[in-house]
Amino acid sequence: MSTVFFLQREPRRREDAPRPDKRDEPGTGVGRVLVCAECLHAVTSTSARIQMSGGHSHTFANPHGFLFHVACFAVAPGCDVVTEASTDFSWFTGYAWQVAVCRGCGTHLGWRFRSADSQFHALIVDRLAETDGSGS
Numbered sequence: 001m002s003t004v005f006f007l008q009r010e011p012r013r014r015e016d017a018p019r020p021d022k023r024d025e026p027g028t029g030v031g032r033v034l035v036c037a038e039c040l041h042a043v044t045s046t047s048a049r050i051q052m053s054g055g056h057s058h059t060f061a062n063p064h065g066f067l068f069h070v071a072c073f074a075v076a077p078g079c080d081v082v083t084e085a086s087t088d089f090s091w092f093t094g095y096a097w098q099v100a101v102c103r104g105c106g107t108h109l110g111w112r113f114r115s116a117d118s119q120f121h122a123l124i125v126d127r128l129a130e131t132d133g134s135g136s
């Protein structure tokens with residue numbers, strides 16, 4: 001007579017649960033939501049990414065020597081502009097800029113650039129956080 005121990009050591013078999021695919025699907029126009037890193041207010045989405053002056057993201061210095069790593073978006077509904085348009089030291093030739101802040105908490109998120117016939121937002125990359133947009 002012997003005692004048999006069944007050690008439940010078998011590797012736990014994780015069924016790889018099918019996960020919804022969160023990659024950007026070109027053409028779906030949805031993308032992932034980019035939120036304010038401070039308050040998580042929705043600011044824009046990855047599908048609004050555009051290229052300006054040959055790239056989506058740029059590093060610029062302002063006249064005070066602060067460096068900003070910004071990314072360009074066609075729209076940023078979660079931003080409010082809080083200054084008059086200015087062309088002083090504009091990073092994008094032909095565009096006037098306005099300071100853009102989070103509608104949720106007022107954090108400075110970047111700038112809106114506007115020319116006679118177009119506009120876009122250049123937002124400071126590390127003031128945004130990416131979420132998956134499945135909730136909305």
Ligand SMILES: [Zn+2]
Nearest residue numbers: 036039102105
């Ligand atoms: Zn905010």
